[in-house]
């Protein structure tokens with residue numbers, strides 16, 4: 663297991679947001695965190711990164727305890743985070759945003775830059791443009807691209823499909839399939855078509871608790887679980903966009 667959360671509890675100010683979050687992430691797979699609005703999905707990613715550190719429980723990366731480490735130290739272990747607000751510098755060009763992510767300008771970094779431009783060809787033609795001129799989908803690609811340029815072993819991505827047109831969701835699915843050849847991915851995703859198309863495993867969080875984890879193929883057959891926690895009542899495979 664590349665990542666293990668065990669009975670994690672997180673407070674934001676006095677609010678007890680994560681009450682018992684326990685799940686495992688196998689290396690080389692895409693694990694999707696599912697759950698309703700306000701369930702605690704973003705807080706789970708932020709807890710892993712040390713941005714809202716856990717008050718109790720443990721977060722282990724490759725068997726090493728992350729609790730108590732500051733976010734920069736956690737990032738340095740090879741964990742990338744693409745937050746929902748994307749965190750890109752809008753007054754810099756696409757190229758400058760990508761350059762800032764390069765800790766070293768060695769051969770491996772250049773190979774990763776080429777990988778980013780291969781999976782997101784839209785970025786290549788926009789390298790010298792200011793990032794605020796990009797479309798929403800292109801900004802999302804840039805945000806993911808930045809995290810890929812660093813030599814990360816694990817990538818946490820928060821709701822990348824939010825607000826994207828179906829054609830871009832399809833591109834995103836293809837990109838995630840390429841990314842997982844090199845990097846383990848934990849994806850928070852409310853678009854169930856995307857989640858089920860790219861995820862091998864799922865974790866459902868409800869009201870600050872993990873209620874179930876397992877193989878995506880099993881979740882797709884579990885109508886009761888889909889209905890109760892995700893509000894999916896129709897055939898989950900109908901209306902698929904990816």
Ligand SMILES: Nc1ncnc2c1ncn2[C@@H]1O[C@H](COP(=O)(O)OP(=O)(O)OP(=O)(O)O)[C@@H](O)[C@H]1O
Pocket residue numbers: 674675677679697698699700701702703704705706
């Ligand atoms: N800064 C904060 N102060 C107080 N409560 C917060 C804060 N941030 C989050 N919360 C609360 O914590 C709970 C979990 O929030 P979180 O953002 O992790 O949910 P989420 O599953 O990512 O939801 P969404 O699907 O809407 O993104 C929510 O009830 C939210 O209102």
Ligand SMILES: [Mg+2]
Pocket residue numbers: 703704705
């Ligand atoms: Mg969220």
